[in-house]
Amino acid sequence: MKNPGNEKGYLFTKRYSNYVFALLFLLYMFDYIDRTVVTSMFTSIEADLGISHTQSGMLVSAVYWAIVLLTFPVSLLVDRWSRTKTIGLMAILWSLATALCALTGNFIQLFLARMLIGVGEAGYAPGGSAMISGLYPIEKRSKMMGFWNASIPLGTAIGVLLGGIIATNLGWKHAFGLVAFPGLIVAILFLFVKDYKTVDLSFFDKSNQKVKMERKDIVREFMSRRSIIYTYFGITASIFVTTSLLTWLSTYFQTTRELAQDKAGTMASSIMALALVGAPLGGILADKWRRTNIRARLLLPAVSTLVSAVLLFLGLYLFRGILQYVTFLIMGITIMMFISGAASVTQDVIHPGLRATSYSIAVVVQNLLGASMAPIVIGFIYDHSDIMTALSILPFVLVLSSLLFYLGSKYYARDFDNVTKVQLEVQ
DSSP, X not given: OOOXXXXXXXXXXXXXXXXXHHHHHHHHHHHHHHHHTTGGGHHHHHHHHTOOHHHHHHHHHHHHHHHHHHHHHHHHHHHHTOHHXXXXXXXXXXXXXXXXXXTOOSHHHXXXXXXXXXXXXXXXXXXXXXXHHHHSOGGGHHHHHHHHHTHHHHHHHHHHHHHHHHHHHTOHHHHHHHHHHHHHHHHHHHTTOOXXXXXXXXXXXXXXXXXXXXXXXXXXXXXXXXXXXXXXXXXXHXXXXXXXHHHHHHHHHHHHHOOOHHHHHHHHHHHHHTHHHHHHHHHHHHHHHHTTOTTHHHHHHHHHHHHHHHHHHIIIIIXXXXXXXXXXXXXXXXXXXXXXXXXXXXXXTSOGGGHHHHHHHHHHHIIXXXXXXXXXXXXXXXXXXXXXXXXXXXXXXXXXXXXXXXHHHHHHHHHHHTSOOOOOOBO
């Protein structure tokens, strides 16, 4: 059964697809609440446990290190076994690990509990991307990726906001306990979601004969797609910046404006929450532009990331007070516009049976070189200078990201035409 809903381009009915999408959105939101709630509590945790700024950064990096280690093998399980069951079990694990953070009494215990969160989250982004790619027509892929990725800033903003407020009023351990359990409920629901059949790993050779993929063919599938390689590293550079801001922007406001934890957390979360607009807007614009320019899913990230670099430069180097804050708010929209098109590219130009694996490579690269390094690099510079100096490198990293997206766009059309076309079927 290829299309039970008899709706063009939809694997299931449109209504059921939207239901599954809603669960995926909520899980990604709770993923980032659990992941980032710690960032606005650094001051309290440092005072309680006697740790440095660099160690605070490590509490964020711990999640990403675990993701780097496990996302590739877990994504193979997603592609070859079940997206729904793998996603549900992972979400249960990361929710319980977040609750475990509330029971820790020193840095090592908290660090290990944070790593366990990463173990649970290891394959979620690849699995979710593969699910969305199967649920919706390719013409809507960037838009739906955009709406799905809007859950990242929403979850981040909620996590940062709740962390500051709960830590101020109840203590930082209570924050971990209170944010852990809503995601557990959604995770259990997702275990009962329908899935599509595992895609046979085969392709058509030069004589148009169907050939089963071997390991060397899978490696060649990725290495021959220049657009996707540039995209992986373009995403990584942008993620380095967004993770740096997610981790240290609250501290920046506390330090430069001498604000209380809860007030600084509110300001930082307001900026990052505007990616709620940027992520879906980027997807909508990329899909519309793609009707006239096949390269749009990488050209738009190139433009939006360059605009973000200019805004961040102006906010950090030239503006102060309300003008700085307004500039940061606008940047909060543009800085996540890249994700919709770039995430879609990781699905567009690769064999449908390798979609979760494709996104897992993006996750490994972006977490190893971007998300896991950013808190430590910025924390290290902060330890040896000040927070302003630490953040001042970020606009230049965004310029690099923009260049990588542009270079990738030059190969997108060729790579897209070479993809094996497969009709998905309901399991």
